[in-house]
Amino acid sequence: MLTDHNVQSVSPELLERFHAPGSFLLLPGVEVSDRVDGRPVHLNGLGVDRDMAPQGGRDVPDAIDRNRAAIEEAGGVAVLNHPNGLLRAALGSDEIAASGIGLFEVCCADYLGGSGHPSTDQIWDAVLTGGGHVFGVAADDAHDFGADSRDPGFSWIMVRAAELTGPAILNAIRAGDFYATTGVALSSVRPLANGLCLDIDDYEVYGFRTEFIGPEGRVLLSDETREPCFRRPAPPDYVRARVQRSDGAVAWVQPVLFGDGR
Missing domain, CATH: 2.60.40 (Immunoglobulin-like)
Incomplete structure (x- = not known):
């Protein structure tokens, strides 16, 4: 699956080149990139096959919820991206819990925390301990595709789906039938x-x-x-x-x- 900021990522040319029914499936997606009070709020829309504009919100939880709803209305699965990937604008576990989001990135390019900011593992446990229910996703968040870049393929998810189709994979992700890995x-x-x-x-x-x-x-x-x-x-x-x-x-x-x- 490929995503890009606010634009659908899989072109007909990519599908023609890589899609092979029964052996390799290329799914579309979009990274809805919002900003609230100067803080980035990004959500991946897995399976979304059209461009999407950020929805805004009165605060961070509201923006997460509005963008989640828009992604789901478009038939996709919403994932909150890099909650501490930008430490100066890290999202708090209370904000994530209040948003009601069901999936977040436990691993992306940055996830260990530090300098007074919790790791994504600590964020996850804070949400779960408070009674929330959220699954942990991994993605590489690759922006640099040069020969020396470590980002492409840094982390991913392994999904247990009934068949190699978009609906089966997205339904398994919704149900938490996957694990995240590096x-x-x-x-x-x-x-x-x-x-x-x-x-x-x-x-x-x-x-x-x-x-x-x-x-x-x-x-x-x-x-x-x-x-x-x-x-x-x-x-x-x-x-x-x-x-x-x-x-x-x-x-x-x-x-x-x-x-x-x-």
């Missing part, structure tokens, strides 16, 4: 009634550490096997997993919510 491969993600289990499918030369994370960002269990699994008779409000490979690559697994109808 290179770690998982062969199985199994949400349970009382936990979460994974199977890591990756090169034998690497080591792995999986952290199962719960409310307030607490690490509930650290597992260094290739079949990490978290189970509790009385699980916390949520658990998600972060898999770190010994070369620095990471995978983020979507939260499983427990209790109170969550």
Whole structure:
């Protein structure tokens, strides 16, 4: 999937060159690029096949919500981009929670935080701990395609869809049936009634550490096997997993919510 600022990204020429039904699917998209009180508010519209103008808003949560609604009306899936990619204009977890957005970038070109700003992992846990429900997406946010650029293909999502079609992939993303990664491969993600289990499918030369994370960002269990699994008779409000490979690559697994109808 390709996106660009406020314009639909996939031309007929690109489709003719790369689209191969049954083996390679190129989906359109647009990065709706808004600004509120001097702060950038960008949302990707996955699957949107037309140009889109930013909708504005009275504040950041309102702008996120208005642009989300416009993307969904156009048949797309809305993702809040780089919440701390520009630290001088980072978005707060309270603003993200208030917007009601269902997906945000847990990994893009910048995600670790610093200088008094939280990482995207910390933002994610703050939203989830407060009762929000948001899935974490990864994208490369590539703007430089020179020979020495690290951006293209820096991070992506692995989607479990019934078939290689646009509707099937977009529906799986809406449902959170995917994981985000910078290179770690998982062969199985199994949400349970009382936990979460994974199977890591990756090169034998690497080591792995999986952290199962719960409310307030607490690490509930650290597992260094290739079949990490978290189970509790009385699980916390949520658990998600972060898999770190010994070369620095990471995978983020979507939260499983427990209790109170969550």
